[in-house]
Amino acid sequence: MVAKNDIKAGKIIIRENPLVVGPCVGGKIQCIGCYKNLEDEDKKFRCMGCGWPMCSKQCPGIDEIYGHTKIECSVLKECHSKTFFTWDDIEDMRTNYHSIVPLRCLILKSTDPTSFQTLMDMESHNEIRKNIPAVWLSNQNTVVDTILGKWKLTEYTAEEIHTICGILEVNAFEIGHQGVNIRGIYPTAFLMSHDCVPNTNHSDDGINFTLTVRASVDIPENHPITLSYAYTLQGTLRRREHLLDNKFFECYCRRCSDPSELGTFVSALLCPKCKTGYVLSDDPLNNDSTWSCNNTKEEGYSCPGYTISSKSVRLLIDRISREYETIDCNDIDSLEFFLKKYRNVLHPNHYICLGVKLSLSQLYGKIDGYLIYELTDKQLSRKIEICKEIMQTFDVIEPGLTKLRGVTLYELHAPLMVLLTREFERGFLTKDDIKSRLREVVSCLIDARNILELEPKISTEGAMGVAAQEALLQIKDWEKIIGKI
Ligand SMILES: [Zn+2]
Ligand SMILES: [Zn+2]
Ligand SMILES: [Zn+2]
Ligand SMILES: [Zn+2]
Missing domain, CATH: 1.20.58 (Methane Monooxygenase Hydroxylase; Chain G, domain 1)
Structure with missing residues (x-):
């Protein structure tokens, strides 16, 4: 997707309604009508028709196109889907939710063939995904086996369901507000390509899940319109891994190609040898490249030389990240202590520090x-x-x-x-x-x-x-x- 004319920052580029919305994979038990989190609720209400968890009889999502539709209710009822989960096993219950969005996509086939076709024309990367057992087998076990095996909705094929899983993984947007996690798939927004420094931002209106994509900076004519499929506050190694594992491509953008990440140093470590240089990847487009100190000044004090393998960098960052995750996210003193502790290891802009500082800026x-x-x-x-x-x-x-x-x-x-x-x-x-x-x-x-x-x-x-x-x-x-x- 490229800009036909110059686009000014703030201008709306896309505003559209989703084809399908529903619970995220790995999310909490939600009302299947309005997506309210139900795990902390005392009263466990169920839909009178199909028996799936709902917030109440008055749920605003009953019979709504982006909520729990009549047809979905009757499909889930007739296949006795409620008999496959109980509140006594939350993990297993959550897994049942993985199939809700794929089912909603499949239902479109008969209720809205045009939207179904739009959906099926999206990229699924089946050929790549088939060779990644963690992806393919997990979909087989949690979605395909549920829809075909348990629910016996045999009018659909395994291939078709895998394709839909792929389309959702590659193209869906995470949306929702105030702790409600849902995913939505939109008819044109998926066409935006990825960039680790995106030139748009998007939000959904929280009512009808209408997605608005706006230019965040001026976009010149013929320039690609981009968004980031990865978390921008992460380093290149992590972002590229995420993109490869989840979106099935390698990123070669300007930010990924530059060891300093456009001068931000969000992946940089402090050199333990010269204590003034920064340790950066020698080739950020190669995940296995060595990292070395950038202090190689001709004049003045330069580093005697420091090199470390990417594996060691990963181990170090993983260890520090794990330590960060154990800190209470509202504990100002501990967060400040953490920054102090690693001030001789991580660049002050390192993405871990950036995360800590972002929290502190709000705490x-x-x-x-x-x-x-x-x-x-x-x-x-x-x-x-x-x-x-x-x-x-x-x-x-x-x-x-x-x-x-x-x-x-x-x-x-x-x-x-x-x-x-x-x-x-x-x-x-x-x-x-x-x-x-x-x-x-x-x-x-x-x-x-x-x-x-x-x-x-x-x-x-x-x-x-x-x-x-x-x-x-x-x-x-x-x-x-x-x-x-
Ligand atoms: Zn509800
Ligand atoms: Zn129902
Ligand atoms: Zn990139
Ligand atoms: Zn050095």
């Missing part, structure tokens, strides 16, 4: 004992420092009107404003100081609002956009104060 000012007005000046300055640091990397890997930048700009405005207020009250600031510092806050807020007001109001980001607008109005009061000084 300072939000959690008990660290509410924004409770923070010391030092803690406020720390929040500012973290936000500014991560913004520099986001500007490169998620440039333009992206949620990550919007949220971080919003986080940045608060400590700037509180510090400004405190110093003003202490009488430390001249009129010019106040003016220039207010200008910084206003510029953060305007950028944050301009990005986040594009998000659906139901989402956390959308709500932040509204808050940013309100904060801007409040700043008008400050302008009056300045007038009086």
Whole structure:
């Protein structure tokens, strides 16, 4: 998919409804009508027709096209599908959910042949997937055997079901808000190609699952329109592995080809030998390439030479990642300690550090004992420092009107404003100081609002956009104060 004309940042490129939506693979037990998580609910309600878990008799998804349709209910009822799971075995029950979206795709064959054809024309990579037992066998066991073996819906073929599984793996979008994980497959959005620095971002409206794809930066005529199928806050090794294992292709984008990842150093380690250079992959497009220190200056102090195998890098990163995962994600002290502990091992922009800092940027000012007005000046300055640091990397890997930048700009405005207020009250600031510092806050807020007001109001980001607008109005009061000084 390429731009026919120049496209301005913020412009809507695609807005469309899904062909099919439903539970994600590996998700929780959800209401099959509205996708509410039911695992933490005390009352276990079931659909009167088919017996599958539902939130209530009044579920808004009953008989809805993107919920639990009448035809789905009768298919699930007639094949006695409810007899194959019980609440006593949650894991097994979750596995039954893997077949819901494939079944919805199969049902389209008779209810909406045009949509079914659109779906079946998508890439499934069957030939590649057949040779990956972890993929093919898992689909065989959890989906094909369920639909054909247990439910005995023998009007469908194994080949057809495998193809649908492939189409979903390759083309589906993860959507949903507020902890609800669902996947949706859309008639044209799948045509966007992948780039590790995408030029669009997308969100669903949370009501009808309408997907909106917007340009996050200006896209020149004839330029590919891209999105990222991998998590952008990960290093090249991880992203390329994910793309190969899950999307079945090798990425050769600009970011993947550059050992420094466009100067961000999100995969870089600190050199243990010279302690000033960064250890980077010698050939990032080869996952088995060695890594070595980049400090080879002709003049001045250069590294005596340091090389490490990619296997050792992986082991090191896996170990540190595992340690990170054991930390309570709301524990500011432990997260700060973790950063300190690895400051001589990982580049400060390393994606693990980036993840920690992204959490910290939101925790300072939000959690008990660290509410924004409770923070010391030092803690406020720390929040500012973290936000500014991560913004520099986001500007490169998620440039333009992206949620990550919007949220971080919003986080940045608060400590700037509180510090400004405190110093003003202490009488430390001249009129010019106040003016220039207010200008910084206003510029953060305007950028944050301009990005986040594009998000659906139901989402956390959308709500932040509204808050940013309100904060801007409040700043008008400050302008009056300045007038009086
Ligand atoms: Zn429901
Ligand atoms: Zn039902
Ligand atoms: Zn790439
Ligand atoms: Zn070195």
